[in-house]
Amino acid sequence: MNNPEKNPVYIAGVAETPLGEVYDHTELSMVAVAAKEALAEAGLTMKDVDGILVNYMGEEGSVQVGEYLGIFNARWTDSTDLGGAAFEAHVHHAMMAIAQERCEVALIAYASRQRSLRGRTMASREQRVTIGSQFEAPYGLPFPIGYYALIAARHMHQYGTTSEQLAEIAVAARRWAQMNPKAWRREPLTVKDVLASRMVCDPLHTLDCCLVTDGGGALILTDKEHARNAVKKPIRVIGAGESQTHWHISQMPDLTVSAGAVSGREAFGMAGVTPKDVDFVEPYDSFTITVLQTLEDLGFCKKGEGGAFVSNGRLAPGGTLPAMTMGGGLSYNHPGALGLLLMVEAVRQLRGEAGERQVKNAKIGVAHGVGGVFSTAATVVMTND
Protein backbone atom coordinates (compact mmCIF):
# COMPACT_ATOMS: atom_id res chain seq x y z
CA MET A 1 0.00 0.00 0.00
CA ASN A 2 1.32 3.44 -0.88
CA ASN A 3 1.57 6.02 1.86
CA PRO A 4 2.52 9.70 2.23
CA GLU A 5 6.05 8.78 3.31
CA LYS A 6 6.79 6.83 0.16
CA ASN A 7 4.56 8.95 -2.04
CA PRO A 8 5.00 12.51 -0.78
CA VAL A 9 2.13 14.93 -1.36
CA TYR A 10 2.65 18.61 -2.08
CA ILE A 11 0.63 21.77 -2.12
CA ALA A 12 1.70 23.13 -5.48
CA GLY A 13 -0.60 26.12 -5.79
CA VAL A 14 -2.69 28.42 -3.64
CA ALA A 15 -4.87 31.45 -4.29
CA GLU A 16 -7.40 33.70 -2.65
CA THR A 17 -10.65 34.60 -4.38
CA PRO A 18 -11.55 38.29 -4.53
CA LEU A 19 -11.94 39.39 -0.89
CA GLY A 20 -13.83 41.91 1.19
CA GLU A 21 -17.06 43.05 -0.45
CA VAL A 22 -17.56 41.35 -3.78
CA TYR A 23 -20.33 42.58 -6.09
CA ASP A 24 -19.06 41.51 -9.50
CA HIS A 25 -18.89 37.76 -8.94
CA THR A 26 -20.91 34.73 -7.94
CA GLU A 27 -19.44 32.17 -5.57
CA LEU A 28 -18.81 29.87 -8.54
CA SER A 29 -17.00 32.51 -10.55
CA MET A 30 -14.94 33.43 -7.49
CA VAL A 31 -13.90 29.80 -7.15
CA ALA A 32 -13.09 29.67 -10.86
CA VAL A 33 -10.79 32.69 -10.60
CA ALA A 34 -8.97 31.24 -7.58
CA ALA A 35 -8.71 27.74 -9.08
CA LYS A 36 -7.18 29.10 -12.26
CA GLU A 37 -4.66 31.15 -10.30
CA ALA A 38 -3.72 28.25 -8.00
CA LEU A 39 -3.28 25.98 -11.03
CA ALA A 40 -1.05 28.58 -12.67
CA GLU A 41 1.19 28.52 -9.61
CA ALA A 42 1.30 24.73 -9.87
CA GLY A 43 2.17 24.89 -13.55
CA LEU A 44 -0.94 22.85 -14.32
CA THR A 45 -4.31 23.42 -15.99
CA MET A 46 -7.90 22.53 -15.28
CA LYS A 47 -7.43 19.53 -17.61
CA ASP A 48 -4.95 18.02 -15.14
CA VAL A 49 -7.41 18.08 -12.24
CA ASP A 50 -8.77 14.62 -11.43
CA GLY A 51 -9.73 15.21 -7.79
CA ILE A 52 -12.20 17.83 -6.58
CA LEU A 53 -13.02 18.65 -2.96
CA VAL A 54 -15.38 21.45 -1.90
CA ASN A 55 -17.63 22.46 0.96
CA TYR A 56 -20.52 24.94 1.19
CA MET A 57 -20.89 25.24 -2.57
CA GLY A 58 -24.50 24.09 -2.54
CA GLU A 59 -26.03 20.65 -2.69
CA GLU A 60 -23.56 18.10 -4.05
CA GLY A 61 -21.05 20.92 -4.14
CA SER A 62 -18.23 19.01 -5.79
CA VAL A 63 -20.57 18.34 -8.72
CA GLN A 64 -21.66 21.97 -9.05
CA VAL A 65 -18.09 23.25 -8.95
CA GLY A 66 -16.85 20.44 -11.22
CA GLU A 67 -19.41 21.25 -13.89
CA TYR A 68 -18.73 25.00 -13.64
CA LEU A 69 -15.01 24.40 -14.13
CA GLY A 70 -15.51 21.83 -16.88
CA ILE A 71 -14.02 18.98 -14.86
CA PHE A 72 -15.90 15.92 -16.10
CA ASN A 73 -13.36 13.17 -15.52
CA ALA A 74 -12.72 13.45 -11.79
CA ARG A 75 -11.94 10.17 -10.11
CA TRP A 76 -11.84 11.54 -6.55
CA THR A 77 -14.80 13.66 -5.45
CA ASP A 78 -15.61 14.92 -1.98
CA SER A 79 -18.19 17.34 -0.59
CA THR A 80 -17.48 16.50 3.04
CA ASP A 81 -19.09 19.11 5.29
CA LEU A 82 -17.15 19.61 8.49
CA GLY A 83 -18.07 23.29 8.56
CA GLY A 84 -15.05 25.55 8.82
CA ALA A 85 -12.76 22.56 9.39
CA ALA A 86 -13.72 20.96 6.08
CA PHE A 87 -10.79 22.38 4.13
CA GLU A 88 -8.08 20.98 6.38
CA ALA A 89 -10.04 17.70 6.32
CA HIS A 90 -10.07 17.95 2.50
CA VAL A 91 -6.28 18.27 2.57
CA HIS A 92 -6.23 15.12 4.71
CA HIS A 93 -8.49 13.29 2.25
CA ALA A 94 -6.65 14.52 -0.84
CA MET A 95 -3.33 13.61 0.74
CA MET A 96 -4.44 10.02 1.32
CA ALA A 97 -6.00 9.79 -2.14
CA ILE A 98 -2.87 11.04 -3.91
CA ALA A 99 -0.55 8.90 -1.76
CA GLN A 100 -2.61 5.87 -2.75
CA GLU A 101 -2.65 6.94 -6.38
CA ARG A 102 -6.43 7.34 -6.51
CA CYS A 103 -5.92 10.76 -8.06
CA GLU A 104 -2.99 12.93 -9.09
CA VAL A 105 -4.07 16.56 -9.03
CA ALA A 106 -6.65 17.59 -6.45
CA LEU A 107 -8.44 20.95 -6.36
CA ILE A 108 -9.84 22.18 -3.03
CA ALA A 109 -11.97 25.31 -3.40
CA TYR A 110 -14.41 27.56 -1.58
CA ALA A 111 -16.05 30.96 -1.87
CA SER A 112 -18.69 32.88 0.00
CA ARG A 113 -20.46 36.21 -0.35
CA GLN A 114 -21.67 36.17 3.22
CA ARG A 115 -21.11 39.88 3.60
CA SER A 116 -22.65 41.26 0.44
CA LEU A 117 -25.58 38.85 0.37
CA ARG A 118 -26.90 38.78 3.92
CA GLY A 119 -24.43 39.26 6.76
CA ARG A 120 -24.26 36.95 9.71
CA THR A 121 -27.52 35.45 10.86
CA MET A 122 -27.80 36.05 14.57
CA ALA A 123 -30.57 33.58 15.11
CA SER A 124 -31.32 29.95 15.58
CA ARG A 125 -30.03 27.75 12.80
CA GLU A 126 -32.91 25.28 13.12
CA GLN A 127 -36.02 25.59 10.94
CA ARG A 128 -37.54 22.10 10.87
CA VAL A 129 -38.58 20.07 13.92
CA THR A 130 -35.26 18.81 15.23
CA ILE A 131 -33.58 18.30 18.57
CA GLY A 132 -32.26 21.84 18.15
CA SER A 133 -35.66 23.37 17.40
CA GLN A 134 -37.16 21.67 20.45
CA PHE A 135 -34.39 21.98 23.02
CA GLU A 136 -32.15 24.89 21.94
CA ALA A 137 -34.16 27.43 19.94
CA PRO A 138 -36.76 28.23 22.65
CA TYR A 139 -34.06 29.62 24.93
CA GLY A 140 -32.75 32.31 22.57
CA LEU A 141 -29.03 31.52 22.46
CA PRO A 142 -27.54 33.48 19.51
CA PHE A 143 -25.78 31.22 17.01
CA PRO A 144 -22.84 30.85 16.98
CA ILE A 145 -21.57 33.45 19.44
CA GLY A 146 -23.73 32.38 22.39
CA TYR A 147 -22.42 28.84 22.07
CA TYR A 148 -18.79 29.97 22.08
CA ALA A 149 -19.64 32.28 25.00
CA LEU A 150 -20.73 29.25 27.04
CA ILE A 151 -17.42 27.60 26.18
CA ALA A 152 -15.42 30.70 27.13
CA ALA A 153 -17.35 31.14 30.38
CA ARG A 154 -16.65 27.55 31.37
CA HIS A 155 -12.95 27.86 30.54
CA MET A 156 -12.74 31.01 32.67
CA HIS A 157 -14.55 29.34 35.55
CA GLN A 158 -12.46 26.19 35.44
CA TYR A 159 -9.02 27.70 34.77
CA GLY A 160 -9.21 31.36 35.73
CA THR A 161 -8.79 32.54 32.14
CA THR A 162 -9.49 36.28 31.85
CA SER A 163 -11.04 38.64 29.30
CA GLU A 164 -7.68 40.44 29.09
CA GLN A 165 -6.01 37.19 28.02
CA LEU A 166 -8.68 36.60 25.34
CA ALA A 167 -8.24 40.19 24.17
CA GLU A 168 -4.50 39.58 23.70
CA ILE A 169 -5.44 37.18 20.91
CA ALA A 170 -7.48 39.82 19.06
CA VAL A 171 -4.63 42.30 19.47
CA ALA A 172 -2.09 39.80 18.12
CA ALA A 173 -4.28 39.17 15.07
CA ARG A 174 -4.60 42.90 14.45
CA ARG A 175 -0.87 43.48 14.71
CA TRP A 176 -0.35 40.85 11.99
CA ALA A 177 -3.16 42.39 9.91
CA GLN A 178 -1.38 45.74 10.00
CA MET A 179 1.35 44.09 7.92
CA ASN A 180 -1.09 42.57 5.42
CA PRO A 181 -2.36 44.97 2.75
CA LYS A 182 -5.28 42.61 2.04
CA ALA A 183 -6.55 42.69 5.63
CA TRP A 184 -10.02 44.16 6.23
CA ARG A 185 -9.23 45.81 9.60
CA ARG A 186 -5.80 47.41 10.01
CA GLU A 187 -6.26 50.30 12.45
CA PRO A 188 -4.40 49.96 15.77
CA LEU A 189 -6.07 47.89 18.49
CA THR A 190 -5.35 47.53 22.20
CA VAL A 191 -6.52 45.15 24.92
CA LYS A 192 -8.41 48.12 26.35
CA ASP A 193 -10.24 48.65 23.02
CA VAL A 194 -11.33 45.00 22.97
CA LEU A 195 -12.61 45.14 26.55
CA ALA A 196 -14.41 48.44 25.83
CA SER A 197 -16.16 47.08 22.74
CA ARG A 198 -19.82 46.13 23.09
CA MET A 199 -20.49 42.97 25.09
CA VAL A 200 -22.53 40.59 22.89
CA CYS A 201 -22.76 37.42 24.97
CA ASP A 202 -20.69 37.46 28.16
CA PRO A 203 -17.74 37.07 28.22
CA LEU A 204 -17.38 37.73 24.46
CA HIS A 205 -17.24 41.33 23.17
CA THR A 206 -17.71 42.46 19.57
CA LEU A 207 -13.93 42.50 19.12
CA ASP A 208 -13.63 38.91 20.40
CA CYS A 209 -15.53 37.92 17.22
CA CYS A 210 -14.37 37.36 13.68
CA LEU A 211 -15.30 39.58 10.76
CA VAL A 212 -18.12 39.07 8.27
CA THR A 213 -16.61 39.39 4.80
CA ASP A 214 -16.71 37.84 1.34
CA GLY A 215 -13.85 35.65 0.26
CA GLY A 216 -12.54 32.16 -0.37
CA GLY A 217 -9.70 30.45 -2.13
CA ALA A 218 -8.28 27.39 -3.84
CA LEU A 219 -5.52 24.85 -3.23
CA ILE A 220 -3.85 22.39 -5.56
CA LEU A 221 -2.47 19.21 -4.03
CA THR A 222 -0.46 16.83 -6.14
CA ASP A 223 2.21 14.14 -6.25
CA LYS A 224 5.96 14.56 -6.54
CA GLU A 225 6.04 14.13 -10.30
CA HIS A 226 3.40 16.77 -11.03
CA ALA A 227 4.88 19.07 -8.36
CA ARG A 228 7.97 19.41 -10.58
CA ASN A 229 5.86 21.66 -12.83
CA ALA A 230 5.27 24.13 -10.04
CA VAL A 231 6.23 27.73 -10.66
CA LYS A 232 6.58 28.38 -6.93
CA LYS A 233 8.07 26.17 -4.26
CA PRO A 234 5.82 23.19 -3.52
CA ILE A 235 5.08 22.70 0.17
CA ARG A 236 4.98 19.15 1.49
CA VAL A 237 2.06 18.00 3.64
CA ILE A 238 3.61 15.82 6.34
CA GLY A 239 0.67 15.23 8.63
CA ALA A 240 -3.09 15.61 8.73
CA GLY A 241 -5.91 14.58 11.01
CA GLU A 242 -9.56 15.28 11.63
CA SER A 243 -12.20 14.67 14.26
CA GLN A 244 -15.61 15.77 15.51
CA THR A 245 -17.57 15.82 18.73
CA HIS A 246 -21.06 17.30 19.16
CA TRP A 247 -23.77 18.92 17.04
CA HIS A 248 -25.69 20.26 20.04
CA ILE A 249 -23.82 22.15 22.74
CA SER A 250 -25.53 20.10 25.46
CA GLN A 251 -23.79 17.02 24.07
CA MET A 252 -20.23 18.41 24.01
CA PRO A 253 -18.45 16.00 26.36
CA ASP A 254 -16.30 18.71 27.98
CA LEU A 255 -16.76 22.37 27.05
CA THR A 256 -13.04 22.99 27.60
CA VAL A 257 -11.80 20.29 25.20
CA SER A 258 -12.39 20.41 21.43
CA ALA A 259 -12.08 17.84 18.66
CA GLY A 260 -8.66 19.38 18.05
CA ALA A 261 -7.28 17.14 20.78
CA VAL A 262 -7.81 14.18 18.43
CA SER A 263 -7.13 15.86 15.08
CA GLY A 264 -3.89 17.34 16.46
CA ARG A 265 -2.70 14.06 17.91
CA GLU A 266 -3.38 12.39 14.53
CA ALA A 267 -1.68 15.08 12.46
CA PHE A 268 1.41 15.45 14.67
CA GLY A 269 1.61 11.66 14.95
CA MET A 270 1.66 11.22 11.17
CA ALA A 271 4.15 14.06 10.74
CA GLY A 272 6.45 12.72 13.44
CA VAL A 273 6.85 16.18 14.95
CA THR A 274 5.60 17.87 18.12
CA PRO A 275 4.27 21.39 18.75
CA LYS A 276 7.79 22.33 19.92
CA ASP A 277 9.01 21.86 16.34
CA VAL A 278 6.40 24.23 14.90
CA ASP A 279 7.55 27.66 13.68
CA PHE A 280 4.09 29.22 13.27
CA VAL A 281 0.46 28.21 13.54
CA GLU A 282 -2.69 29.31 11.74
CA PRO A 283 -5.47 28.50 14.23
CA TYR A 284 -9.10 29.11 13.34
CA ASP A 285 -9.87 32.39 15.10
CA SER A 286 -13.65 32.52 14.77
CA PHE A 287 -13.59 33.88 18.32
CA THR A 288 -10.68 34.61 20.62
CA ILE A 289 -11.62 31.61 22.80
CA THR A 290 -11.36 29.34 19.75
CA VAL A 291 -7.66 30.14 19.47
CA LEU A 292 -6.91 29.79 23.17
CA GLN A 293 -8.58 26.40 23.51
CA THR A 294 -7.14 25.16 20.19
CA LEU A 295 -3.57 25.91 21.33
CA GLU A 296 -4.19 23.82 24.45
CA ASP A 297 -5.84 20.99 22.54
CA LEU A 298 -2.99 20.83 20.00
CA GLY A 299 -0.48 20.63 22.85
CA PHE A 300 1.25 24.01 22.46
CA CYS A 301 0.60 24.40 26.18
CA LYS A 302 -1.09 22.38 28.91
CA LYS A 303 -4.86 22.33 29.28
CA GLY A 304 -5.91 25.32 31.33
CA GLU A 305 -2.70 27.26 30.73
CA GLY A 306 -3.81 28.88 27.47
CA GLY A 307 -4.52 32.21 29.11
CA ALA A 308 -0.99 32.65 30.39
CA PHE A 309 0.39 31.18 27.17
CA VAL A 310 -1.16 33.78 24.86
CA SER A 311 -0.16 36.67 27.13
CA ASN A 312 2.71 39.10 26.60
CA GLY A 313 2.41 39.01 22.83
CA ARG A 314 3.49 35.41 22.33
CA LEU A 315 1.27 35.07 19.23
CA ALA A 316 1.97 38.57 17.89
CA PRO A 317 4.76 39.69 15.54
CA GLY A 318 8.03 39.18 17.41
CA GLY A 319 6.46 36.58 19.74
CA THR A 320 7.75 33.03 20.11
CA LEU A 321 4.71 31.41 18.45
CA PRO A 322 3.58 33.50 15.49
CA ALA A 323 -0.14 32.80 14.94
CA MET A 324 -2.85 34.23 12.66
CA THR A 325 -0.02 35.70 10.61
CA MET A 326 -2.28 37.22 7.92
CA GLY A 327 -4.49 38.81 10.56
CA GLY A 328 -6.82 35.86 10.95
CA GLY A 329 -10.60 35.79 10.85
CA LEU A 330 -10.49 38.49 13.51
CA SER A 331 -8.83 41.14 11.32
CA TYR A 332 -7.98 39.86 7.82
CA ASN A 333 -11.01 38.09 6.38
CA HIS A 334 -13.73 35.72 7.53
CA PRO A 335 -15.84 34.52 4.61
CA GLY A 336 -18.22 32.29 6.58
CA ALA A 337 -15.59 29.57 6.67
CA LEU A 338 -11.94 30.50 7.12
CA GLY A 339 -10.28 27.08 6.86
CA LEU A 340 -9.07 27.36 3.28
CA LEU A 341 -7.46 30.76 3.82
CA LEU A 342 -5.52 29.34 6.78
CA MET A 343 -3.92 26.89 4.34
CA VAL A 344 -3.17 29.64 1.82
CA GLU A 345 -1.35 31.70 4.45
CA ALA A 346 0.59 28.71 5.81
CA VAL A 347 1.83 27.88 2.31
CA ARG A 348 2.86 31.49 1.64
CA GLN A 349 4.78 31.63 4.93
CA LEU A 350 6.58 28.37 4.14
CA ARG A 351 7.47 29.66 0.67
CA GLY A 352 8.90 32.78 2.26
CA GLU A 353 6.68 35.10 0.26
CA ALA A 354 4.70 36.72 3.08
CA GLY A 355 6.48 40.05 2.72
CA GLU A 356 6.50 42.32 5.74
CA ARG A 357 4.77 39.71 7.88
CA GLN A 358 7.14 36.86 6.93
CA VAL A 359 8.03 34.57 9.85
CA LYS A 360 11.84 34.25 9.78
CA ASN A 361 13.22 30.79 8.99
CA ALA A 362 9.77 29.21 8.96
CA LYS A 363 10.21 25.49 8.27
CA ILE A 364 7.20 23.81 9.84
CA GLY A 365 3.73 25.34 9.90
CA VAL A 366 0.35 24.17 11.13
CA ALA A 367 -3.14 25.10 9.91
CA HIS A 368 -6.06 24.11 12.09
CA GLY A 369 -9.70 24.37 11.02
CA VAL A 370 -12.68 24.42 13.36
CA GLY A 371 -16.35 24.10 12.46
CA GLY A 372 -19.82 24.24 13.98
CA VAL A 373 -19.92 25.26 17.63
CA PHE A 374 -16.40 23.94 18.28
CA SER A 375 -17.85 20.70 16.86
CA THR A 376 -15.28 19.70 14.25
CA ALA A 377 -11.55 20.04 13.86
CA ALA A 378 -8.92 19.22 11.26
CA THR A 379 -5.18 19.82 11.49
CA VAL A 380 -2.55 19.98 8.74
CA VAL A 381 1.22 20.00 9.32
CA MET A 382 3.39 21.27 6.45
CA THR A 383 7.06 21.79 5.73
CA ASN A 384 9.23 23.43 3.07
CA ASP A 385 12.04 20.87 3.12
Place this chain on the structure above:
Amino acid sequence: MTEEKKTQYGDPMTYPFWEAAAQHRLIIQHCKRCGSHQFYPRPFCVKCATGEVEWVETKGDGTIYSLTTVRVQISPAFNPPYNVALVQLDEGPRMLTDIEGINAKIGDRVKLTWRERTDAPPLPVWIPA
Protein backbone atom coordinates in the same frame (compact mmCIF):
# COMPACT_ATOMS: atom_id res chain seq x y z
CA MET B 1 -50.86 5.65 21.12
CA THR B 2 -51.99 6.26 17.58
CA GLU B 3 -49.61 7.04 14.75
CA GLU B 4 -51.18 10.46 14.41
CA LYS B 5 -50.46 11.24 18.07
CA LYS B 6 -46.89 10.04 17.80
CA THR B 7 -46.07 12.64 15.22
CA GLN B 8 -48.04 15.39 16.93
CA TYR B 9 -44.86 17.21 17.89
CA GLY B 10 -43.09 16.41 14.64
CA ASP B 11 -40.61 14.07 16.35
CA PRO B 12 -41.73 10.56 17.27
CA MET B 13 -38.64 10.06 19.48
CA THR B 14 -39.47 12.98 21.79
CA TYR B 15 -43.23 12.35 21.83
CA PRO B 16 -43.13 10.76 25.33
CA PHE B 17 -41.09 13.70 26.61
CA TRP B 18 -43.66 16.27 25.53
CA GLU B 19 -46.58 14.10 26.75
CA ALA B 20 -44.94 14.10 30.19
CA ALA B 21 -44.15 17.81 29.89
CA ALA B 22 -47.87 18.48 29.43
CA GLN B 23 -48.26 17.12 32.99
CA HIS B 24 -45.21 19.08 34.20
CA ARG B 25 -43.16 15.92 34.54
CA LEU B 26 -39.55 15.89 33.30
CA ILE B 27 -38.50 12.54 31.89
CA ILE B 28 -35.10 11.43 30.62
CA GLN B 29 -33.76 8.07 29.52
CA HIS B 30 -32.09 5.59 31.89
CA CYS B 31 -29.94 2.66 30.73
CA LYS B 32 -30.96 -0.68 32.19
CA ARG B 33 -27.48 -2.07 31.59
CA CYS B 34 -24.95 0.57 32.73
CA GLY B 35 -27.29 2.75 34.78
CA SER B 36 -26.36 6.02 33.08
CA HIS B 37 -28.91 8.63 32.08
CA GLN B 38 -29.14 10.42 28.74
CA PHE B 39 -30.94 13.30 27.11
CA TYR B 40 -31.97 13.83 24.31
CA PRO B 41 -33.59 10.45 23.67
CA ARG B 42 -32.13 7.75 21.39
CA PRO B 43 -33.14 4.16 20.68
CA PHE B 44 -30.26 2.89 22.87
CA CYS B 45 -27.73 4.06 25.45
CA VAL B 46 -24.86 5.95 23.80
CA LYS B 47 -22.65 5.53 26.88
CA CYS B 48 -22.36 1.74 26.70
CA ALA B 49 -23.59 1.54 23.09
CA THR B 50 -25.68 -1.54 23.81
CA GLY B 51 -28.04 -0.89 26.72
CA GLU B 52 -31.78 -0.86 26.52
CA VAL B 53 -33.20 2.45 27.72
CA GLU B 54 -36.35 3.34 29.65
CA TRP B 55 -37.93 6.70 30.42
CA VAL B 56 -37.62 7.74 34.05
CA GLU B 57 -38.89 10.83 35.81
CA THR B 58 -36.43 13.27 37.38
CA LYS B 59 -37.02 16.11 39.81
CA GLY B 60 -34.82 18.20 37.55
CA ASP B 61 -32.42 19.42 40.24
CA GLY B 62 -29.05 20.41 38.87
CA THR B 63 -26.09 22.77 38.79
CA ILE B 64 -25.18 25.50 36.30
CA TYR B 65 -22.31 24.09 34.19
CA SER B 66 -21.90 27.20 32.08
CA LEU B 67 -23.74 30.47 31.58
CA THR B 68 -23.80 33.50 29.31
CA THR B 69 -25.72 36.76 29.42
CA VAL B 70 -27.20 37.52 26.01
CA ARG B 71 -27.11 41.26 25.29
CA VAL B 72 -28.28 41.35 21.67
CA GLN B 73 -31.81 40.92 20.35
CA ILE B 74 -32.09 37.95 18.00
CA SER B 75 -35.87 38.15 17.51
CA PRO B 76 -38.89 39.99 18.90
CA ALA B 77 -39.52 36.96 21.15
CA PHE B 78 -36.46 37.71 23.27
CA ASN B 79 -35.73 40.81 25.32
CA PRO B 80 -32.07 41.16 26.29
CA PRO B 81 -30.33 41.03 28.61
CA TYR B 82 -31.13 37.49 29.71
CA ASN B 83 -29.16 34.49 30.89
CA VAL B 84 -28.81 31.22 28.98
CA ALA B 85 -27.13 28.30 30.71
CA LEU B 86 -26.20 24.69 30.36
CA VAL B 87 -27.60 22.96 33.41
CA GLN B 88 -26.12 19.65 34.48
CA LEU B 89 -28.83 17.50 36.01
CA ASP B 90 -27.84 15.54 39.13
CA GLU B 91 -28.31 12.41 36.98
CA GLY B 92 -25.61 13.65 34.54
CA PRO B 93 -27.18 14.91 31.28
CA ARG B 94 -26.93 18.59 30.41
CA MET B 95 -29.82 20.69 29.14
CA LEU B 96 -29.87 24.18 27.69
CA THR B 97 -32.17 26.68 29.41
CA ASP B 98 -32.65 30.32 30.14
CA ILE B 99 -32.18 31.25 33.79
CA GLU B 100 -34.41 33.80 35.48
CA GLY B 101 -32.67 36.76 37.09
CA ILE B 102 -29.38 38.21 36.00
CA ASN B 103 -27.23 37.28 39.00
CA ALA B 104 -26.94 33.53 38.44
CA LYS B 105 -23.44 32.10 38.03
CA ILE B 106 -21.65 28.87 37.21
CA GLY B 107 -21.85 26.38 40.06
CA ASP B 108 -25.21 27.67 41.36
CA ARG B 109 -27.87 25.09 42.20
CA VAL B 110 -31.02 25.33 40.10
CA LYS B 111 -34.46 23.76 40.09
CA LEU B 112 -36.96 22.95 37.39
CA THR B 113 -40.07 24.91 36.55
CA TRP B 114 -42.40 24.92 33.54
CA ARG B 115 -43.23 27.73 31.14
CA GLU B 116 -46.65 27.52 29.50
CA ARG B 117 -46.69 28.14 25.74
CA THR B 118 -49.68 28.73 23.48
CA ASP B 119 -48.27 27.01 20.42
CA ALA B 120 -46.40 24.11 22.03
CA PRO B 121 -46.31 21.97 25.19
CA PRO B 122 -44.94 23.49 28.42
CA LEU B 123 -41.21 24.21 28.21
CA PRO B 124 -38.84 23.07 30.96
CA VAL B 125 -36.82 25.99 32.33
CA TRP B 126 -34.55 26.25 35.32
CA ILE B 127 -34.52 28.88 38.07
CA PRO B 128 -32.18 29.51 41.02
CA ALA B 129 -32.83 26.90 43.74
